[in-house]
Amino acid sequence: MANNYNKKAVPEAKAALNQMKLETATELGMSNYQTMDKGNLTARQNGYVGGYMTKKLVEMAEKQLSGKQ
Numbered sequence: 001m002a003n004n005y006n007k008k009a010v011p012e013a014k015a016a017l018n019q020m021k022l023e024t025a026t027e028l029g030m031s032n033y034q035t036m037d038k039g040n041l042t043a044r045q046n047g048y049v050g051g052y053m054t055k056k057l058v059e060m061a062e063k064q065l066s067g068k069q
């Protein structure tokens with residue numbers, strides 16, 4: 001039995017997450033991230049986008065849980 005670890009918990013959020021990824025990459029100085037060949041980026045560059053995105057999502061969740069929208 002195969003497990004699908006990449007299954008989205010909320011599939012409707014895909015577009016918003018993609019937009020957030022592009023905004024995050026732009027903030028990090030990768031203004032053409034959407035058209036960029038990700039295979040030519042270093043693991044550090046690709047990981048930095050995902051890591052920074054995760055940091056922002058955690059901050060958003062903490063604010064929401066504390067009631068400080």
